[in-house]
Amino acid sequence: MTAVVGVLALQGDVREHVDALTACGVRAVPVRRESELHAVDGLVIPGGESTTMSKLLGVFELDDPLRQALRDGLPAYGSCAGMILLASRILDTRADARHLDALDVTVRRNAFGRQVESFETDLDFAGITDEPGADPLRAVFIRAPWVEEAGPDTTILATVPAGPAAGRIVAVRQNGVLATSFHPEVTGDLRVHQYFVDMVKEGRAS
Numbered sequence: 001m002t003a004v005v006g007v008l009a010l011q012g013d014v015r016e017h018v019d020a021l022t023a024c025g026v027r028a029v030p031v032r033r034e035s036e037l038h039a040v041d042g043l044v045i046p047g048g049e050s051t052t053m054s055k056l057l058g059v060f061e062l063d064d065p066l067r068q069a070l071r072d073g074l075p076a077y078g079s080c081a082g083m084i085l086l087a088s089r090i091l092d093t094r095a096d097a098r099h100l101d102a103l104d105v106t107v108r109r110n111a112f113g114r115q116v117e118s119f120e121t122d123l124d125f126a127g128i129t130d131e132p133g134a135d136p137l138r139a140v141f142i143r144a145p146w147v148e149e150a151g152p153d154t155t156i157l158a159t160v161p162a163g164p165a166a167g168r169i170v171a172v173r174q175n176g177v178l179a180t181s182f183h184p185e186v187t188g189d190l191r192v193h194q195y196f197v198d199m200v201k202e203g204r205a206s
């Protein structure tokens with residue numbers, strides 16, 4: 001059976017993730033209600049605006065069900081605002097912003113903002129660019145967060161290679177939860193989505 005991967009469709013880059021996931025050979029569906037959440041094997045939380053998405057999670061009564069699904073092991077991938085929502089601790093956000101506590105990391109919102117709002121760089125990504133002959137990954141950052149601190153059970157997959165933010169953590173994984181500061185859905189390079197689809201398939205097999 002084809003894996004079904006949901007894209008949280010409250011706000012943000014929904015269409016781009018649906019297209020990238022479809023190109024990876026899974027059935028990609030928008031998720032707005034609890035019943036739709038329970039029908040997926042994995043979930044992408046897209047980039048957008050984390051405080052808006054946080055508010056909409058409450059409006060759509062998805063906050064608790066999503067938190068519970070993550071606790072029950074639903075594989076999830078958050079990009080940019082999605083990373084912020086998956087984190088356990090957020091710096092520089094609104095006091096009432098919700099987060100899902102699925103990743104033991106401290107995320108700083110709009111972290112690159114003081115230096116430069118948006119930028120692109122090539123980077124190494126563990127499990128993707130260490131394949132023989134693999135090209136580096138082009139990472140597009142748009143008012144992005146970084147991971148300021150990662151807990152002991154979190155694996156760091158990518159850091160910024162050079163420049164004023166060199167060494168900052170921009171991709172992490174903790175069991176079935178993946179997060180990137182950047183937006184792979186805008187580059188046409190499917191490798192991060194494929195990495196997540198493989199995580200979803202491993203989740204189904206175990």
Ligand code: GLN
Nearest residue numbers: 047048049050080081143
């Ligand atoms: N700065 C945004 C936020 O705080 C995230 C930006 C993005 O997702 N591209 O939610």
